[in-house]
Amino acid sequence: MVPEPKPAAAEAAGTLSIRRTVLRDEVKSVLLERIVSGFYAPGDRLVEIRIAQELGVSQAPVREALRDLESVRFVESAPFRGARVRQVSDAELIEVYPIRGALEEVAAVEAAKRMGGDVSGLEVELTGMRKAKDMREQVEHDARFHELIVLASGNSRLIEIWHSLQVETRTAITALRMGITPKEAAELHEPIVEALRRRDARAAGRAIRSHFDHFGRMLAKNRRG
Numbered sequence: 001m002v003p004e005p006k007p008a009a010a011e012a013a014g015t016l017s018i019r020r021t022v023l024r025d026e027v028k029s030v031l032l033e034r035i036v037s038g039f040y041a042p043g044d045r046l047v048e049i050r051i052a053q054e055l056g057v058s059q060a061p062v063r064e065a066l067r068d069l070e071s072v073r074f075v076e077s078a079p080f081r082g083a084r085v086r087q088v089s090d091a092e093l094i095e096v097y098p099i100r101g102a103l104e105e106v107a108a109v110e111a112a113k114r115m116g117g118d119v120s121g122l123e124v125e126l127t128g129m130r131k132a133k134d135m136r137e138q139v140e141h142d143a144r145f146h147e148l149i150v151l152a153s154g155n156s157r158l159i160e161i162w163h164s165l166q167v168e169t170r171t172a173i174t175a176l177r178m179g180i181t182p183k184e185a186a187e188l189h190e191p192i193v194e195a196l197r198r199r200d201a202r203a204a205g206r207a208i209r210s211h212f213d214h215f216g217r218m219l220a221k222n223r224r225g
Contacts, residue, residue, distance in 0.1 A: 023057055028065035029136040029172065030055065035074060035085055036176040042087035046075065072166040074173070088173070094219050096170055101212035103162055104146060108192065108208040111152035112201035119197045121148050126193065129186040138182050139175055143168040145189055149196070149208070178218055188214070 031051075034040045046066060052059045066083045069075040073092075077083040125148065128141035150162045175185070192211060195203035 023061035024064040024068070025136065025140075027051070027055060027057060027061045028068055028169070029134075029139075031065055031069060032074070032169070032172050033135065033176060035069075035088070036173060040085045042085050044085045045081075046083040046085065048083075068166070068169065072169050074169070090177070090219050093170065093174060093177075094216050096165060097212045097216040097219075100162075100165065100167070101209045101216075103158060104149065104212070105205040105209045107150045107153035107155065107158055107162070108196070108204040109201045110155060111149045112196050112199055112204040114154055115152050115196055115199075117197055117199045119193050122189075122193050122196065126186045126189060129182050129189070132182040132185075135172065135175055138180075138185055139168055139172045142171050142175075142185055142189075149192070174215060174219065178215075 031040070031046070040046065048059045048062045048066070052062045055062070066075055066077075070077060070083065073086055074088050075083050076086045122145055125141045125145035129138055129145070132138035132141060146167060147162075150159055153159070174180075180188075188211060191207040192204065195207045
C-alpha cells in the first residue's frame with residue numbers, strides 16, 4: 001500500500017502542480033500570440049527543446065502547451081515531422097460563436113433563476129478584466145466569467161459540452177485578432193451582468209446571445225477587411 005503523503009509533501013506537490021499549470025498557460029499564451037501575429041507562419045515547425053531554451057523553461061510545459069493547441073487545431077503534428085503551425089481561418093473561429101451563443105443562452109436563462117440576483121462572482125471577473133496586465137490575464141477572467149454562468153445553470157451535460165470547446169484558447173485568438181482591450185472586454189459583459197442581477201431570465205439569454213452575435217459579426221468584418 002502506498003503511504004499517504006505527509007501534509008508538507010502534499011502541499012509541496014500541490015504547489016508544483018499549480019506552478020506547472022501556470023507555466024503551461026504562459027507558454028501557450030506566447031505561442032498563440034506568435035501564431036496570430038505571423039511570427040510563426042503556417043507550416044513552421046515548433047521544436048520543443050528550442051522553445052523551452054528560448055523561454056527558459058523545461059520541455060514539459062512546452063509539450064503540454066502544444067498538446068492544448070493541437071486539441072483546438074491551431075497546431076498539428078505527425079510522426080517524424082513534429083508539431084507545426086496550422087493555418088487557422090477567421091471562418092473556423094466564426095463557426096464556434098453560434099454554438100457558444102446557443103449553449104450559453106440556455107445557461108444564462110437557467111442561471112438567472114438559480115443565482116438569485118447574486119452576481120458578485122461575475123463582478124470579480126469584470127474587475128479582473130479591467131485590471132488585467134496582459135492578454136493572458138484578460139482572457140483568463142473572460143473565460144472564468146462565462147464558466148461561472150455555465151456552472152450556475154446546473155446542467156451537467158451543457159457544462160461538459162461547453163468545456164469541450166476549449167473556450168479560453170479560442171477567446172485568446174479572438175482577442176488577439178480583434179485587438180480587444182481589457183476595458184472593452186469588461187464593458188461588453190456588462191449587459192449580461194445587469195440582466196442576471198435583475199433575475200430577468202429572458203433578458204439574460206438575449207444579452208449573452210447578442211454578445212456572441214457581436215463577436216461573430218466583428219470577425220466576419222475583419223475577414224472581409
